[in-house]
Amino acid sequence: MEFIKYEVEGAVGTITIDRQKALNALNSQVLDELNETLDAVDLATVRALILTGAGEKSFVAGADIAEMSTLTKAEGEAFGKKGNDVFRKLETFPIPVIATINGFALGGGCEISMSCDIRICSENAVFGQPEVGLGITPGFGGTQRLARIVGVGKAKEMIYGARNIKADEAYRIGLVNNVYPLEELMPAAKKLASIIAANAPIAVRNCKKAINDGLQVNMDQAIVIEEKLFGDCFETEDQKAGMGNFLEKDKEKKLKVVPFKNC
């Protein structure tokens, strides 16, 4: 891999997009490598992922404008599909993914962060969908995911106006869950990932699926999705151990990581 670094510490995997000469912009190779990296994550041991950018200036400064500038219509469509496929893989990845945004998150950078479950950022982060200034629409799901996360009016204001926002505004409108000084960002991401990884893994996975799938349908159908995923937790080692520890009032055991089985 030239542009993607992948490290595992305990049950937490960290994927770093490392193409600093272009502020970690997403070209076809980055997208291919990210796709391969996700396919290689060992889901038997890794329970949460962190996605970040290399360096102290940029998370991802967008899709690669130099590569896109010469695309034909057909090539543009193929590039859009490549990105959409990998972003969707992230969004539906069985375990939670925390976007850890350490600087510019513009265009495809903002979009990839919105494909993750949770976004946290550093104080120097900048978010935006500048595509209309480049003569295109957002192409990696920005028109869809931004409106769902921050609301239609705010999304339209940002997208139509190609208006970038800073970390404090991103926090205020709910685009990120928290803002940290840059040096505290990665420790905060690791802490959050470890908290998630310490909980029953089947339940965490099923919660992700229930929230994501439920948001696509009406409430009657959503409740049925939840019922099914709730039911799927029963008879698992996680459920037996988790409830057994509570009933035994064994505080020590309650804090232990439940073994990962039946997935």
Ligand code: DAK
């Ligand atoms: N692509 C390629 N190179 C980039 C880049 C990008 N998005 N962003 C930065 N770079 C490169 C710069 O060209 C420069 O390279 P050298 O000149 O050193 O070779 C290097 O990174 C450092 O950038 P700057 O010198 O510009 O650094 P500054 O600190 O002055 O400015 C900046 C930082 C982030 C404000 C600025 O670089 C900037 O405005 N970058 C572009 C941001 C942007 O517009 N991003 C959105 C890209 S559009 C679709 C699929 C996908 C998309 C659309 C359609 N379909 C096919 C359906 C997605 C579109 C986008 O993401």
